[in-house]
Amino acid sequence: MSGTDVLMVERGADGVADGVWTLGGQGNSLLVDHGDGLLLVDAGPGHEVTRRMIASVRSVSDKPVTHIVISHGHMGYNFGVSMWQAHARSRGEPEPVLAGHERVVARYRRYRETAGLQSYTNTRQFREPYPAAPPAHWFIEPTLRYDDRLRIDGLRRDIELIHAPSETDDGTAVWLPRTRLLYGACACISSCPNVGSPFRIHRDPLRWADTLDRLRALAPAILVPEFGRPLTGADDIEAALTVPARAIRWLRAEVVERMNRGMSENQILHDIDYPPELFANRFMRPVYGCPDWIVREIWRMENGWWDRNPTTLHPQPAGEVAAEVLRALGDPRPVIDRARALAAEGRLQMALHVIDLVAQAPGDEPAVIAARELKAELLRARADEMTSAVSRHLMLSEAEVLRDEPIGSSTRRPGAGGFSWT
Numbered sequence: 190m191s192g193t194d195v196l197m198v199e200r201g202a203d204g205v206a207d208g209v210w211t212l213g214g215q216g217n218s219l220l221v222d223h224g225d226g227l228l229l230v231d232a233g234p235g236h237e238v239t240r241r242m243i244a245s246v247r248s249v250s251d252k253p254v255t256h257i258v259i260s261h262g263h264m265g266y267n268f269g270v271s272m273w274q275a276h277a278r279s280r281g282e283p284e285p286v287l288a289g290h291e292r293v294v295a296r297y298r299r300y301r302e303t304a305g306l307q308s309y310t311n312t313r314q315f316r317e318p319y320p321a322a323p324p325a326h327w328f329i330e331p332t333l334r335y336d337d338r339l340r341i342d343g344l345r346r347d348i349e350l351i352h353a354p355s356e357t358d359d360g361t362a363v364w365l366p367r368t369r370l371l372y373g374a375c376a377c378i379s380s381c382p383n384v385g386s387p388f389r390i391h392r393d394p395l396r397w398a399d400t401l402d403r404l405r406a407l408a409p410a411i412l413v414p415e416f417g418r419p420l421t422g423a424d425d426i427e428a429a430l431t432v433p434a435r436a437i438r439w440l441r442a443e444v445v446e447r448m449n450r451g452m453s454e455n456q457i458l459h460d461i462d463y464p465p466e467l468f469a470n471r472f473m474r475p476v477y478g479c480p481d482w483i484v485r486e487i488w489r490m491e492n493g494w495w496d497r498n499p500t501t502l503h504p505q506p507a508g509e510v511a512a513e514v515l516r517a518l519g520d521p522r523p524v525i526d527r528a529r530a531l532a533a534e535g536r537l538q539m540a541l542h543v544i545d546l547v548a549q550a551p552g553d554e555p556a557v558i559a560a561r562e563l564k565a566e567l568l569r570a571r572a573d574e575m576t577s578a579v580s581r582h583l584m585l586s587e588a589e590v591l592r593d594e595p596i597g598s599s600t601r602r603p604g605a606g607g608f609s610w611t
Contacts (some may be wrong), residue, residue, distance in 0.1 A: 204421050206411060207367045208345060210249060212242050217266045219363060219372045220246060221345025226255035227522040229285070230363055230372055232269040233455035239269030243276050253282040256341060258350060259289030259331055260374040260415070261357040262296035264319075265309060271326040288339070289331035289351055292359035297328040310388040315585040316581055316597035317387045328358050337367075353404065355397040356383050362404060373429075376400045379417040383478035385486030386579055393490065395441060398434035409550040430474050436467040437483060444487040448483040453497050454488045465507055475576045482577075508551045515550040515557070525560055528567070537571040548591075569599075 198212025203318050208222035214233035221228045227250060232241035246254070254277060259267050274284045300307055304321055311319040319584065333339070339350040346367050353362035355376035362477055363372040376397065384394045412420040440461075442473065447457045450611060458481055467473060495520075504510070518524060524546050531540035547560035565588040572584040586596045 191209075194424060201241075202249045204249075204372055205413060206365075208453060209365065210245075211413060211419065212245050213244055213270075214238060214492060217372075217413055217419075219413060220249075221348060221363075221365065222250060222345060223255075223341065224345030225343065226253045227272070228256040228258065228341065228343075228348055229254050230258045230374075231260050232267045232273050234258050235269035235272060239272045242269070242400065243272065246250040253277065253280070253284075254285045257285045257287050258319065258361060259287065259293050259359075260363075260372075261360040262289070262300075263294040263375070264300070264307070264327075266510050267329070268327045268493060270329045281299070286333050287329060287331045288333040288335075288341070288350065290350075290359040291334040291336055293436070294330050294334070296357065296359055297330055301328060304542065312592045312596050314388055314582055316582050316586055318597070351403075353400045354393075355400045355580065356392060360400070364407060364409075369410040370413065371404060371407055371411070372413045373415065375415050377412065377414040378477065379414045379429065380474045380476045381480060382483065383579075384437070385482030385489070386478060386483075387482075387583065391490060392486060394486055396438045397438040400433040401430050405434075423479055428470065430532055432470045432472045436470075436473050436480070439464070440468060440480065441487055442484050444484055445491070448488070454492070456484060457488065457498075458484055474542075477578050479577045479580070485490060491596060507549070512551055513550040513602060515554075518546065521547045521556040521560065523565060525556065528563060532567055535566055537574065540549060541567050541571065561591045564588075 199304060200211070200418075202210040202212055202220065204210055210220040212220055212229075214231050215238070216231075218233060220382045221231035222231075222515045229246070232406055257267070257270060257273060263281045270287060277284050279598075283517065285369040300323075306325075308319045308321040333537040335350060335352070337352050341350070346365055349366065351362045353360040353374055354514045355374075356378070357375060360375050362374050362376060364370075382394065382397050384392045384397065388394070409426060410421070410423075414420070414429065420429055433513075439549055443458055443461055447460060452460065461484065463480055473480070515521060520551045524543060528540045528544035531537075531543060541564065543566050544560055547557060548564040550560075551559045568584040568588040572588075575581040575584065585599060589596050589599055
């Protein structure tokens with residue numbers, strides 16, 4: 190699978206069970222024939238992807254799409270709602286009922302209020318331009334809202350929407366009791382839970398683990414994750430729903446024990462050894478999130494923002510501090526030389542720490558420009574070492590910023606411009 194599999198754009202309608210298909214949208218969309226119509230989970234990101242989704246639906250059924258379920262309120266998953274509405278009108282049918290958890294409304298409101306911030310973070314994390322003034326149709330709110338569970342009755346089968354807080358607080362899992370098919374939405378991502386992502390708000394790891402327990406109690410025979418192929422083997426389903434929960438609870442205990450001994454976040458990060466029986470499991474692969482981010486999120490939920498260095502309690506402006514560091518260094522060339530030597534030894538992260546003594550200084554002195562260029566080189570090399578797509582993207586994006594290049598413009602190597610969920 191290639192890096193573009195995050196959108197799964199080449200996937201058509203794949204049969205999962207009788208009258209149930211996955212669609213390649215922004216991840217797995219789900220299509221369910223409930224008897225007198227179709228229920229769709231996630232409308233896709235719009236444009237060509239949603240057009241392909243509509244064509245895929247019509248390749249397997251001519252029934253009207255009566256419902257569109259918002260699996261969660263993250264960007265892109267339902268930017269294409271208006272295209273499905275237009276499709277229904279073109280067929281002389283009522284527009285689909287848009288269903289979702291009641292907290293989707295608050296999330297959409299926050300995204301509209303922080304549009305500039307969303308543009309900054311998403312452009313860097315996904316290495317694609319993101320508008321600072323997004324169109325209104327990206328945030329069409331659900332009219333059918335629920336709190337904990339909602340049943341949608343059908344002639345052929347009933348469909349249950351289940352609140353599944355995990356990566357978001359507004360997540361919705363979809364359960365087909367008669368078929369015993371579970372669409373896990375963002376709670377089931379076939380990899381390490383994306384807790385503690387650098388640009389994102391709090392994601393309670395224990396809440397995610399509790400959600401996985403709740404979904405496991407359903408005893409699904411088929412599990413459709415947000416990304417990747419559906420799971421049908423009992424052992425795979427059991428592992429997908431239990432290993433991440435066990436890993437989260439193990440980390441919580443280990444971090445709390447160290448916090449109680451007075452250890453700092455940095456000390457804890459470098460003190461924990463991750464047992465392979467949990468963290469080498471296929472359902473804990475660090476392809477998007479990673480275990481040390483979960484550690485940091487657990488820390489962040491029990492501590493304030495302070496790093497425990499008194500110097501940072503009431504800091505001076507960062508640019509002025511960097512300028513004073515540069516003056517204190519006198520000749521910055523030994524710092525640059527040392528960073529190069531560390532890079533030659535393969536100690537790229539340490540080289541980044543060292544080069545920041547010069548690279549963060551303001552102005553256009555030749556040594557500062559050389560340090561920024563070296564930092565960009567180090568970031569690109571360090572990105573190749575990253576298993577997490579988010580880490581890789583943030584490093585590549587910052588390297589482009591340092592070189593005054595458009596974000597996303599540098600050559601995309603396999604694994605560098607995108608990521609695979611396998």
